Amino acid sequence: MIQSLAYLGITTPSYEQWATFGPDLLGLELAPRRDDGTVLLRMDDSAWRLALHPGERDDVAYIGWNVPDAKTARALADRLAEYGVQAHEAPPETAAARAVEGLLAFTDPFGLRHELSWGRDHRPATFRPGRPLSGFKTGEQGMGHIVLLVPDLAQADDFFSDALGFRLSDRIVIGGKMQIRFYHVNGRHHTLAIAEAPGVTGLQHLMLETNSLDDVGTALDLCERNDVPLALTLGRHVNDLMTSFYLHTPAAFQIEYGFGGIAVDDLSWESRTFDRFSIWGHHPTEPSKGLPPALITRAEQA
Ligand SMILES: [Fe+2]
Incomplete structure (x- = not known):
């Protein structure tokens, strides 16, 4: 597994x-x-x-x-x-x-x-954050989660869940057409999410979770001070309850920088369906409109 x-x-x-x-x-x-x-x-x-x-x-x-x-x-x-x-x-x-x-x-x-x-190299008590920070939530939950774009969600679901063993946490379906499926492999609500994007494959974002809400606020301040464009404002997701914001990186994919995601327990978890991304916030920003929405690895010519 x-x-x-x-x-x-x-x-x-x-x-x-x-x-x-x-x-x-x-x-x-x-x-x-x-x-x-x-x-x-x-x-x-x-x-x-x-x-x-x-x-x-x-x-x-x-x-x-x-x-x-x-x-x-x-x-x-x-x-x-x-x-x-x-x-x-x-x-x-x-x-x-x-x-x-x-x-x-x-x-x-x-x-x-x-x-x-x-057998990954591990060096206890050596991590020194690049700036004041309480730390990242990793351990058995791994480095975070990624969201991939694929042209065929049904095919991706077969591959990642049936062949590789990713377990469905829940799904977000918006307007009957836009669908995202969220999968877990450990306690983290999702380690992988997959969204269907016609003709396109890519990496939409990487999520990094901190140990304190103050780390998220500090990152938000730093983005503002350094003119780093936000993709989505601060908000809280409906499914993993992560309080986060999204920023554009210099390599086209976005980073979701968040705190407070919930854990799932396979014995009691009920897979649900939501019709929106967030309880509050996560609004697209004006500067984001001119920037790449994802790192596109492959796009079929129409
Ligand atoms: Fe995310």
Whole structure:
């Protein structure tokens, strides 16, 4: 079984900017840079969680999932093969680059690369946030959640829930047409959410959860002071009850910066349907209208 979101790799021409954006604004810790310029950002005692690799365009390089061990990864690979997807064990240098003991990599039906990894490097009591911050909520809930855009939600649901074991938390259906499905693999209400976007595959946002509401307020102040455009104002979601706001990053995807998400318990959880995103707030901003709504990895020509 997949246990959590372990790490995320992005290629971007803006990688240099992330060396200050990550620590100064988001409160992440800058880990030693790689020779090729790659920026590695930490959010807890894990070696690193977010990698920004130099690249000509913004793209998702890999999505890293944590599994308990090699045996579990191989069992998942067997299951993927039944769905026509081949997973391959990555060479030792790739595992070393990801700071894990080993990993199996595969490409999903939409062209995104995923990595099933185990034995991640952990350095207790070493995390130092880039700015004053109480810390990020990680541990067994992993680094946060991601929201993907795919052209076919039914196909994505088959793949992620049936083949990979993501469990449905709930769904938001707006106007009978816009649908988002939220999935959990641990206590975090959702580690993965998937929205249907005709002809498009991409990463809409990455959610980072802090240990205090003050960390969210501080980030909000810093965005205002540094002219970082917000995508959505402060608000509270209907399903995970996260109090958060959304900001535009230099690499096209957004970051949801939040606090106070609820946990789900599989024994008692009832999957629900909502007709809106938020109880209050999360209003789109004026500057956001001219900015990319997501990091688009693939768009079919109409
Ligand atoms: Fe989110």
